[in-house]
Amino acid sequence: MPYAIKEMFYSLQGEGAQAGRAAVFCRFTGCNLWSGRGSDREKAICKFCDTDFVGADAGNFSDPNDLAAAAMSLWPQADEGRPLVICTGGEPLLQLDEKLCAAFHAVGFEVAVETNGTRPCPSGVDWLCVSPKANAPLQAVEGDELKLVFPQLDVDPQRFADMAFKHFFLQPMDGDDVAANTEAATEYCLKHPQWRLGLQLHKLLGVR
Secondary structure, eight states: OOEEEEEEEEEEOOSGGGTTOEEEEEEESOOSSOOSOGGGGGGOSOOOOOOOOOSOTTEEESSHHHHHHHHHTTOSOTTSSOOEEEEESSOGGGTOOHHHHHHHHHTTOEEEEEEOSOSOOOTTOSEEEEOOOTTOOOSOOEEEEEEEEEOOTTOOGGGSTTSEEEEEEEEEOOSTTHHHHHHHHHHHHHHOTTSEEOOOHHHHHTOO
16 A cells, blocks of 8 residues: 655644754644544544645655655755654554654654554654544553643543653644633643643744
8 A cells, every 4th residue: 555645844843842853744644533524523533633634645655765765855954963754644653654664764764753642653663742632542552752632522631641651741722712722731731740831833933
C-alpha cells in the first residue's frame, strides 16, 4: 500500500516539549476517529479536530525511500543540526511503519510522531507524542509526551497522570471558547503541577 500524504512543509514545531524547533512536517491522510468530512462530524469519535487531512494532495509514495527523500529535500541545511521529521495527520500510525522509519533515518532524520494513541507504534520512532481523544481506547500508554486537548467532555486529565510519559501538557481547546479554555487549563496546571500549559505557538506566530 502506498503512503498517502496530504502535505509536507518546513516550519517550526508549535506545540509541546519541542516547541520552537525547526522540522519538516509530513501529514498523512486519513484518521480512525473522524472521516474528515463535515457531514460526519456528529458521528465522529473526535468532534473538535480542526485539521484538513483529506486527500493525498502531496502524492502517493509506493517506495519509503522516495518519501524520505522528498521530505529531506525541504530541509534547508543538511549539515546543520539534526533534521527532524514530524509525522502527523489525521492519524499517522495508520500508515507509518518500520520501513518508512528506517528510510527517514537513512537520510538523517530524527523521527517524531503525533498520534491519538489508538494504534501500536512501530519501532524506529525517536519521539512519541500521544494526544488522547474523547475516551478512545489507548494502545500507546508510554512515550515522550502526552498532550491532552482541554477540556474534553467526560475526560479527566488524572486518568493519564500515572502513565509513563516524560512530559504532560494541557492544550486549551481552540475555537470560540479558547479564552475560557485557556483560563481553565491554566488553573488546572496551577493546581496539578505535573501538567504544563501547552500553547499553540504556530498559531500565535501566524505560521503553518
